[in-house]
Amino acid sequence: EAGVAQSPRYKIIEKRQSVAFWCNPISGHATLYWYQQILGQGPKLLIQFQNNGVVDDSQLPKDRFSAERLKGVDSTLKIQPAKLEDSAVYLCASSFLAGTTFGEQYFGPGTRLTVT
Amino acid sequence: GQQVMQIPQYQHVQEGEDFTTYCNSSTTLSNIQWYKQRPGGHPVFLIQLVKSGEVKKQKRLTFQFGEAKKNSSLHITATQTTDVGTYFCAGKDVSNYKIIFGKGTRLHILP
Numbered sequence: 001e002a003g004v005a006q007s008p009r010y011k012i013i014e015k016r017q018s019v020a021f022w023c024n025p026i027s028g029h030a031t032l033y034w035y036q037q038i039l040g041q042g043p044k045l046l047i048q049f050q051n052n053g054v055v056d057d058s059q060l061p062k063d064r065f066s067a068e069r070l071k072g073v074d075s076t077l078k079i080q081p082a083k084l085e086d087s088a089v090y091l092c093a094s095s096f097l098a099g100t101t102f103g104e105q106y107f108g109p110g111t112r113l114t115v116t
Numbered sequence: 117g118q119q120v121m122q123i124p125q126y127q128h129v130q131e132g133e134d135f136t137t138y139c140n141s142s143t144t145l146s147n148i149q150w151y152k153q154r155p156g157g158h159p160v161f162l163i164q165l166v167k168s169g170e171v172k173k174q175k176r177l178t179f180q181f182g183e184a185k186k187n188s189s190l191h192i193t194a195t196q197t198t199d200v201g202t203y204f205c206a207g208k209d210v211s212n213y214k215i216i217f218g219k220g221t222r223l224h225i226l227p
Contacts, residue, residue: 006143016192022152026165035217040219041219041220042204042206042217042218042219042220043159043204043206043216043217044217045217047216055213056213056214056215058214067176091158091159092157102147102149102208102215103164104149104161104164105149105206106161107160107163108158109156109157109158109161110158113175
């Protein structure tokens, strides 16, 4: 089966500019996650969708980050305006299961963002 | 707030030696997952543990979930160069259902 697709793979922007990332999960996976992974750290969950509803966005900096999954399939994550500390790899993951536990997550290749 | 600590942060072992990484949560977890991330790659799912005291094996890898569902360990027997990477644990807090990853243990194999 096809894996999780993400684009672009790399992006370099200046601070205060905006940027958008796209993710297409594995077909049939109801749950989609966006993570931020700063170099040398573990992934930090930004937002979790189940179908097109938000399950958890408690760690999403909502003053500058937004995400949507309008048709319950692919998703976009936007940063506006970007700050230097947003430099990181943004990982999208999807899973079949949801609910009180969380299912095996399949990660995409990530988008490496550099803010200068 | 909820924390998931992983120790050690780094581990260098001679090829053929054993390796263990530990994951400790400040809160009870509904389940725990382990992932491996190769340098420059993305996390790849290894296993999920759900039951208190559960032990699972995958060839040279042994995973354990503590009785209190607050800690877990991954043990690799007779490491090989292909085991190089960072091993992350991830758990879901039963009180608020938030998912949190540990910071990972980076394993380096000396030939």
